[in-house]
Amino acid sequence: LVASAITIGSGGSAGREGPVAQIGAGFGSFLGKLLRLEPHDRRIAVAVGIGSGIGSIFKAPFGGGLLATEILYTNDFEVEVLFPAFVASVVGYTIFGYVKGWTPIFSSANITTSQDLVSILLYAVLGITCGLVGVVYVKSFYGVRGLFERLSIPNFIKPAIGGFIVGIIGIFFPQVLGMGYGWLQMIMNENFIFIPVLMLPILVGLKILATSLSIGSGGSGGVFAPALVIGGFLGATMWFIFKAIFPSIQISLASFVIVGMMAFFGGVGKVPVAVMLMVSEMTGTYALLVPSMVATSIAYV
Numbered sequence: 001l002v003a004s005a006i007t008i009g010s011g012g013s014a015g016r017e018g019p020v021a022q023i024g025a026g027f028g029s030f031l032g033k034l035l036r037l038e039p040h041d042r043r044i045a046v047a048v049g050i051g052s053g054i055g056s057i058f059k060a061p062f063g064g065g066l067l068a069t070e071i072l073y074t075n076d077f078e079v080e081v082l083f084p085a086f087v088a089s090v091v092g093y094t095i096f097g098y099v100k101g102w103t104p105i106f107s108s109a110n111i112t113t114s115q116d117l118v119s120i121l122l123y124a125v126l127g128i129t130c131g132l133v134g135v136v137y138v139k140s141f142y143g144v145r146g147l148f149e150r151l152s153i154p155n156f157i158k159p160a161i162g163g164f165i166v167g168i169i170g171i172f173f174p175q176v177l178g179m180g181y182g183w184l185q186m187i188m189n190e191n192f193i194f195i196p197v198l199m200l201p202i203l204v205g206l207k208i209l210a211t212s213l214s215i216g217s218g219g220s221g222g223v224f225a226p227a228l229v230i231g232g233f234l235g236a237t238m239w240f241i242f243k244a245i246f247p248s249i250q251i252s253l254a255s256f257v258i259v260g261m262m263a264f265f266g267g268v269g270k271v272p273v274a275v276m277l278m279v280s281e282m283t284g285t286y287a288l289l290v291p292s293m294v295a296t297s298i299a300y301v
Contacts (some may be wrong), residue, residue: 001019003220007219012221013176013177013214013221014211014219015179015223015226016057017057017225018224018225020053021053021071024052024054028042028047028050029049032045044080044081047068047071047072047078047081050068050072051065051069051085052092054067056089058282059097059102062086062089063281064089064092064093065090067274068081068082068089070270070271070273070274071274104282106258106283110254111255111258112251119249120291120294123259123291124295125238126259127297127298130264131298131299131300131301133208133230133234134264137208137227137230141211143212144217145212145215148217155218156218159218162217162218165213175195176206176207176209176210177210179226180207180225180226180229181228184228187233190253190254204230207229208230211223211226224269227268228262231261231262231265232258235257236256239256239257259288259291259292261279262276262295263275263298263299267296267300272296276289276296
């Protein structure tokens with residue numbers, strides 16, 4: 001917890017959701033040993049800890065409960081986790097909401113979307129783009145991590161090197177530092193004072209690099225929040241491209257940003273089902289459920 005707070009609080013490109021999930025899993029494992037549960041029940045406790053942590057911090061208890069069933073598997077679900085995960089996720093969300101408030105993470109005031117064929121096709125193209133860039137994100141992360149693992153220097157020096165390079169990038173592009181949720185909300189509000197439109201595709205690549213350096217070098221943080229930010233920047237980039245080609249489309253920028261976030265997150269995290277519902281909880285509206293189903297499914301594949 002302390003290491004993650006230092007990494008993220010000092011500007012490292014990382015998220016708090018990953019550490020919270022790991023802490024939840026660790027606490028589930030601790031309880032399993034304390035109560036002398038069977039190995040099968042201990043595995044369930046670990047998954048439930050992950051789901052309740054994610055459900056709490058995203059303020060998405062339903063999605064968090066579902067995420068617990070699929071996060072530990074590539075192509076499968078742990079059905080027995082579902083009901084205990086729902087209970088734990090709601091309890092965690094209730095405590096977190098009581099302390100931090102009940103407002104959804106992102107404002108949905110600017111969300112407008114049409115459900116015609118052209119719009120669905122555009123969301124499908126966004127899904128393809130998120131899936132392809134997601135492959136780059138994963139390969140970049142593991143490539144940088146492998147590079148730092150091969151360095152013949154003490155492990156405690158490696159995060160300092162990664163953080164130093166990220167700091168240099170942050171001098172010129174401060175948008176890549178930290179979690180980045182505030183930048184996403186600014187884009188949704190169509191406030192481009194500090195984020196020029198032409199910078200959006202550049203930020204996608206730099207956020208991937210900054211995250212790979214922050215965490216791949218040994219920094220303590222999660223890859224979920226950066227995935228959301230990368231997906232949001234990507235969604236905004238695609239919206240401006242589509243708007244230039246089809247000026248008459250009735251889709252708001254905020255809609256494309258949010259669906260981009262979820263499609264990218266669902267693909268790289270391999271949690272498409274949970275993300276389809278989390279998008280509704282994180283924005284407080286079901287207006288984007290169908291577009292997120294299309295884009296996230298395609299990005300995952």
